[in-house]
Amino acid sequence: MGSHSLPSASAADAVAKLAAAEALKSTAAFAASAPGSSTETALGTAQGASAAGDAGPVTAVPSSDTPSVAVDPEAEAEAYERANVHNVYEAIAPHFSATRYKPWPAVAQFLHAQQPGYVGLDVGCGNGKYLGVNKNVFMVGSDRSANLVAHANELANDVLVADGLSLPFREGRADFAICIAVIHHMSTRTRRQEAIRQLLKCVRPSGQVMVYVWALEQGESRRGWDEGGEQDLLVPWVLKSQQPKPKKEKQPKASKQKQKWPQQQQQQTHEQANTPMQQQNHDSTEPQEAITAKSVGEKEATPTSSSILSPSSVPKDASMTIGGGTGAGVTEPASAAAAAVAGPDAKTDTGDAAANADAVFQRYYHLYRNGELEEDVLAARGAVVMSGYERDNWWVVATHATNDDTLQD
Amino acid sequence: MKVMTLNFLTCAVKNCKSSNDSFPLHPKEAELAKDDIEINPQLLINVLPRIDWAALRTTSTELGFPTLPEQPPSPEDLQSDEALLKELHELLMETQMMEGKLVCGHCGHEYAVKNGVANFLLPSHLV
Numbered sequence: 001m002g003s004h005s006l007p008s009a010s011a012a013d014a015v016a017k018l019a020a021a022e023a024l025k026s027t028a029a030f031a032a033s034a035p036g037s038s039t040e041t042a043l044g045t046a047q048g049a050s051a052a053g054d055a056g057p058v059t060a061v062p063s064s065d066t067p068s069v070a071v072d073p074e075a076e077a078e079a080y081e082r083a084n085v086h087n088v089y090e091a092i093a094p095h096f097s098a099t100r101y102k103p104w105p106a107v108a109q110f111l112h113a114q115q116p117g118y119v120g121l122d123v124g125c126g127n128g129k130y131l132g133v134n135k136n137v138f139m140v141g142s143d144r145s146a147n148l149v150a151h152a153n154e155l156a157n158d159v160l161v162a163d164g165l166s167l168p169f170r171e172g173r174a175d176f177a178i179c180i181a182v183i184h185h186m187s188t189r190t191r192r193q194e195a196i197r198q199l200l201k202c203v204r205p206s207g208q209v210m211v212y213v214w215a216l217e218q219g220e221s222r223r224g225w226d227e228g229g230e231q232d233l234l235v236p237w238v239l240k241s242q243q244p245k246p247k248k249e250k251q252p253k254a255s256k257q258k259q260k261w262p263q264q265q266q267q268q269t270h271e272q273a274n275t276p277m278q279q280q281n282h283d284s285t286e287p288q289e290a291i292t293a294k295s296v297g298e299k300e301a302t303p304t305s306s307s308i309l310s311p312s313s314v315p316k317d318a319s320m321t322i323g324g325g326t327g328a329g330v331t332e333p334a335s336a337a338a339a340a341v342a343g344p345d346a347k348t349d350t351g352d353a354a355a356n357a358d359a360v361f362q363r364y365y366h367l368y369r370n371g372e373l374e375e376d377v378l379a380a381r382g383a384v385v386m387s388g389y390e391r392d393n394w395w396v397v398a399t400h401a402t403n404d405d406t407l408q409d
Numbered sequence: 410m411k412v413m414t415l416n417f418l419t420c421a422v423k424n425c426k427s428s429n430d431s432f433p434l435h436p437k438e439a440e441l442a443k444d445d446i447e448i449n450p451q452l453l454i455n456v457l458p459r460i461d462w463a464a465l466r467t468t469s470t471e472l473g474f475p476t477l478p479e480q481p482p483s484p485e486d487l488q489s490d491e492a493l494l495k496e497l498h499e500l501l502m503e504t505q506m507m508e509g510k511l512v513c514g515h516c517g518h519e520y521a522v523k524n525g526v527a528n529f530l531l532p533s534h535l536v
Contacts, residue, residue: 075533117455119417136452140414142529149526158414162529166536168421168520170432173459 077188084234084364085185086144092237092361093127093147106390107180108133110210110397118175121202123164124182128152131159137175142167164195169202177202177209181393184213184366187232189376192366196380196398205400208385211377212395216367221392225367234362368394410527413501415468416460420513421520421529430515433464436471437519439509448498454487456501469500 103111107130114120116136125131125141126148141159143149152159162168164182177199186192199209218225225233374384377398387396418434425431462481469477487494510519511527518535521528 078536115455116451117453117457117459119456119459136449138413138452138456140417144530146526146528158411160410160414160418160527160529162421163531163536166421166423166529166531168418168527168529170417170419170461171426173417173461175459 074191077186077191080187081185081364084187084362088237088361088363089145090147091359092239093145093151103130103133104180104212104390104393106388106395107178107210107212110176110178110208111137114176119173121169121174121177121199123167123177123179123199123202125149125152125159126181128157128159130178130180131157140169142169165191165198167198167202171201172204172207174203175207177207178212179209180212181214183211183376184368185364186366187364193376193379196376196382200380200382200398200400203399205402207399209382209398210395211373211398212390212393213368213373214365215389215392215394216369217389218367218392223392227369229367231367231369233365233367235365237361237363239359239361370394410506410522410525411502412465412468412472412504412506413456413460415506415511416465416501418511418527420516420518421531422513422516422518422535425513425515428515431513433461433468434511434520435514436468436506437510437512439472439522440507441472442505442507442525443499444503444505446498446503448495448502450487450494453494453498453501454484457481457484457487457497460501465501472504472506474500 111120111130111133114134114137118137120137120139122128122130122139122141125143126145128141128149128151131139131141131152139157141149141152141157142162142164143152143159144161144163146161149159149161160168164179164186179195179199183192183195186195196209196211199211203209216225216229216231217227219227373394373396374387377384377396378401380398381401382398383401385397385399387394389395415433415436418432419426420431420434422431460481462477466477466479482490482493482497487497505525506522507525509522511522512519516535518531
């Protein structure tokens, strides 16, 4: 055993006291905050599954876009995601992390609705920006990217490296889980549904899982994606070769968002009383300033925006892409492809290809159409507690199907 | 990685999930550290019933601490005994496993812990 720094006298003292303690008994004070007594949170009592349709800007649901990639061997899908998601995040982690500091309002509201002492999981926690939102819950974060996890050092929480489809969490133990902007990186519908299934397995029978994904319907954003469009895309992340520090680059955007944020908080606090969350989402009229955290880096780093507005389309059959373009999710310049494979350290020398060459990292996304997320929850043997749309994203709060008796209409 | 977190972790290998041998994971060559973290009594008292006490006893012993009592303290005990609350806080929240390995008692796979972060990515043959 390794050494530990707890004074042994103190530890022994603790043992003595614990030994003297009587067997666990329920007290009034304790029962008041016990988990079972309050599963109906502000979120949980809000309106049901029809929220997505109400809140979204697009009501028609394209039906001809079900990916056919489910037949692909898992290994191919994994290899594809390794190249077009995992390697990219490892490479852009420092820059990416610098752009992730503001919680989504719907997510923050979900977190604040959890009871003190609840144990929560953040699967795909990235730089850990959600781990400290509610100081009265204990959260464990996990991410596939070791480099992002290295940015997620929350003193009061823990982070670990894990794959979303092979989670190391004891089943049924967590009170809640969140999975924000993660599942849209999985390249087959089977894997996306399995990811939700794994999340549900982590939480107790009445536990809730919030999933947040990028929407196909982004009519108010400048990306140009909307109903009926291609759902499987490679989206560029541009690393400026001449940027000394990501932080400096973010300065203008950061101050802009600061101006907006108090306003949103106010709104949110106000809404928390008893207004359904989707109302708030629907009322949001600042799609450009408070735009998805994702696009911040992209837009910022791409003055012309041309690559943002016309992202390369991915064949629905991911295996075609795997067969054709192996390796990194990087298109240009050539040296940047090597950078993504080589990992984070390589990005420092992307400039040697051409003096002003920016490294362009292509990340795979599946853009969710209206209603698709709810379908995936049902396929994962979950039930939709509520769902909604928040600035270019669909979200859902799900629980185990057997415990759901509020909808099913 | 906190002792608290260890109480919620098991092997990432699918076949191990249903086995009782995979929980808790066994620390090996563990180097511990103690963080100074502000105590949150309400969180701690409410967290107590979420702890698998038997697993915590195992982990605590394997980390070299004296054996914990068979039964957890009651919330009343915690509420009325500040020192007891502090001891629990030290064990669960402040004690960190910084280096070493976490070993599955079912399949024997070892997960590395480096700089306080455990890596649960599986080699392809275990996925």
